[in-house]
Amino acid sequence: xxxYRTHNCAALRADDVGTTTxxxxxxxxxxxxxxxLFIDLRDHYGMTQIVVDxxxxxxxxxxxxxxxxxxxxxxxxxxxxxxxxNKDLPTGAIEIYARDIEVLSKAAELPLPVFGEPDYxxxxxxxxxxxxxxxxxxxxxxxxxxAIIADxxxxxxxxxxxxxxxxxxxxxxxxxxxxxxxxxxxxxxxxYALPQAPQQYKQLIMMSGFDRYFQIxxxxxxxxxxxxxxxxxxYQLDLEMSFVEQEDVLTTMEPVIADVFDAFAEGKKVxxxxxxxxxxxxxRKYGSDKPDLRNPIEMQDVSEHFRGGGFGVFAxxxxxxxxxxxxxxxxxxxGSRKHCDRMNAWAQGEGQPGMGYIFWRELEEKxxxxxxxxxxxxxxxxxxxRQQIGLxxxxxxxxxAGDPAKFASFAGDARTKAAEEAGLIDEDRYAFCxxxxxxFYEWDEENKKVEFSHNPFSMPKGGLDALxxxxxxxxxxxxxxxxxxxxxxxxxxxxxxxxxxMVKAFEIAxxxxxxxxxxxxxxYRAFQYGxxxxxxxxxGVDRVVMLLCGAKNLREITMFPMNQQxxxxxxxxxxxxxxxxxxxxxxxxxxxxx
Numbered sequence: 018x019x020x021y022r023t024h025n026c027a028a029l030r031a032d033d034v035g036t037t038t039x040x041x042x043x044x045x046x047x048x049x050x051x052x053x054l055f056i057d058l059r060d061h062y063g064m065t066q067i068v069v070d071x072x073x074x075x076x077x078x079x080x081x082x083x084x085x086x087x088x089x090x091x092x093x094x095x096x097x098x099x100x101x102x103n104k105d106l107p108t109g110a111i112e113i114y115a116r117d118i119e120v121l122s123k124a125a126e127l128p129l130p131v132f133g134e135p136d137y138x139x140x141x142x143x144x145x146x147x148x149x150x151x152x153x154x155x156x157x158x159x160x161x162x163x164a165i166i167a168d169x170x171x172x173x174x175x176x177x178x179x180x181x182x183x184x185x186x187x188x189x190x191x192x193x194x195x196x197x198x199x200x201x202x203x204x205x206x207x208x209y210a211l212p213q214a215p216q217q218y219k220q221l222i223m224m225s226g227f228d229r230y231f232q233i234x235x236x237x238x239x240x241x242x243x244x245x246x247x248x249x250x251x252y253q254l255d256l257e258m259s260f261v262e263q264e265d266v267l268t269t270m271e272p273v274i275a276d277v278f279d280a281f282a283e284g285k286k287v288x289x290x291x292x293x294x295x296x297x298x299x300x301r302k303y304g305s306d307k308p309d310l311r312n313p314i315e316m317q318d319v320s321e322h323f324r325g326g327g328f329g330v331f332a333x334x335x336x337x338x339x340x341x342x343x344x345x346x347x348x349x350x351x352g353s354r355k356h357c358d359r360m361n362a363w364a365q366g367e368g369q370p371g372m373g374y375i376f377w378r379e380l381e382e383k384x385x386x387x388x389x390x391x392x393x394x395x396x397x398x399x400x401x402x403r404q405q406i407g408l409x410x411x412x413x414x415x416x417x418a419g420d421p422a423k424f425a426s427f428a429g430d431a432r433t434k435a436a437e438e439a440g441l442i443d444e445d446r447y448a449f450c451x452x453x454x455x456x457f458y459e460w461d462e463e464n465k466k467v468e469f470s471h472n473p474f475s476m477p478k479g480g481l482d483a484l485x486x487x488x489x490x491x492x493x494x495x496x497x498x499x500x501x502x503x504x505x506x507x508x509x510x511x512x513x514x515x516x517x518x519m520v521k522a523f524e525i526a527x528x529x530x531x532x533x534x535x536x537x538x539x540x541y542r543a544f545q546y547g548x549x550x551x552x553x554x555x556x557g558v559d560r561v562v563m564l565l566c567g568a569k570n571l572r573e574i575t576m577f578p579m580n581q582q583x584x585x586x587x588x589x590x591x592x593x594x595x596x597x598x599x600x601x602x603x604x605x606x607x608x609x610x611x
Contacts, residue, residue, distance in 0.1 A: 053068065097110060326398055
């Protein structure tokens with residue numbers, strides 16, 4: 018017999034009744050039923066109930082065991098009685114009557130419980146992550162993560178992509194965040210950078226004549242953590258394709274990602290018809306370039322109903338600047354004073370003076386528009402507004418006004434809040450879209466200069482001619498984001514593969530040709546020797562897993578994450594190093610004054 022087990026703790030069934038077995042695992046819990054001890058024994062695969070009676074040779078040992086001790090148990094497989102069968106447990110038709118018990122390892126008093134998974138402070142959970150990972154939900158999430166990644170690999174192989182690994186120690190690259198720097202011992206005063214993404218390398222793979230590349234790539238960015246982004250490191254499904262246009266990339270990757278979601282959706286609907294939404298349209302309709310299309314609300318410009326009208330606040334805003342607008346957020350089923358008051362209170366909690374609204378109720382077989390705004394602009398304008406936005410009795414509309422560039426984000430949040438309050442979001446659906454036509458540049462008000470809005474290696478629409486003859490802030494990029502349920506899960510673009518166009522694009526952003534040659538020398542040189550048109554994207558593995566697990570936080574789908582302060586509480590990183598190590602690297606620390 019094997020030293021530790023003949024079966025795992027999820028393997029035994031009714032067909033095994035009458036056999037003997039050896040199991041090893043952790044004590045999930047112990048129950049004393051009038052002298053008869055029951056031990057739920059757990060391993061990676063599942064759970065089996067162990068019964069220890071006073072006549073068993075293992076009874077004296079069983080009386081001492083506690084949660085999370087590791088045991089080896091020999092025993093006989095017996096059928097449970099009909100009334101004790103546990104239909105929720107795969108092994109619930111049987112139990113093991115223990116003959117012999119060996120303690121393989123004892124557990125000290127637990128800093129957090131495994132059984133029951135009660136809420137516990139996150140710092141404790143992260144410090145004792147090895148215990149936290151024994152909990153059923155987190156353990157299952159990690160196993161689902163590896164299954165999703167395996168599925169991604171299979172589908173990328175089926176789509177004729179080839180998996181190549183790219184270097185971890187590399188040069189600094191402008192990906193929009195700070196680099197993690199690694200000092201070179203051999204070259205004093207010089208540094209490697211951990212890759213924010215394999216951007217240049219994957220383009221160089223295309224320069225090298227390989228047609229389709231992918232990898233599950235580790236990426237490193239020294240940026241502040243968020244609920245949908247871990248500090249330090251993350252993983253992405255990185256890919257690149259040669260001789261493609263934008264639509265080729267989109268149509269290639271749509272079925273790959275949709276099939277991954279289908280495989281793990283557990284009954285939820287996965288959209289197959291993905292709209293292409295220009296960036297400007299997404300901001301106008303949804304107040305975000307990451308719209309949640311499960312939310313049916315689309316905002317509209319209703320400025321003309323207020324221009325020169327009786328509602329002085331909005332009329333004054335519109336008169337103050339020709340860029341100013343009034344946006345309507347129409348909400349089906351929100352037509353009650355209580356609902357409108359909740360939205361108004363929410364807006365005040367967001368730092369706004371309030372939120373104007375109109376709601377409609379039926380009065381003597383006519384529409385009755387309620388709210389101060391309706392009274393001020395009058396029945397004709399109110400009815401014209403209602404007809405434009407397509408509302409009915411029992412519906413409401415909320416308003417945002419001013420410079421759209423300043424209030425669009427708030428309006429988008431209000432759209433989300435209103436849909437949640439009205440129960441309009443379809444929770445049983447994965448809704449996808451592509452956001453396209455991103456601005457190539459944006460204005461940096463702090464430094465008074467034009468800078469890249471997105472990926473600097475993308476091709477501007479119109480190419481070199483647009484860069485030379487068009488206002489930079491009006492140029493669109495051949496860039497696209499994949500969005501699902503309000504999360505950006507992938508970003509990509511058609512690359513700028515022409516040396517002159519690349520140099521001109523960086524010059525507009527304030528980088529000289531010499532700087533481009535110095536910082537991106539490998540890529541720039543490659544463009545001199547026959548560069549194929551190419552493009553690609555990178556999908557965030559962690560965000561995909563988070564969505565498919567139904568988690569609200571990336572730490573719930575990651576094995577060993579850092580906390581919100583970018584500290585690894587389990588391993589104690591970051592931490593100080595001794596002076597000998599610093600001397601070896603020709604470094605000294607200069608700490609900020611407290």
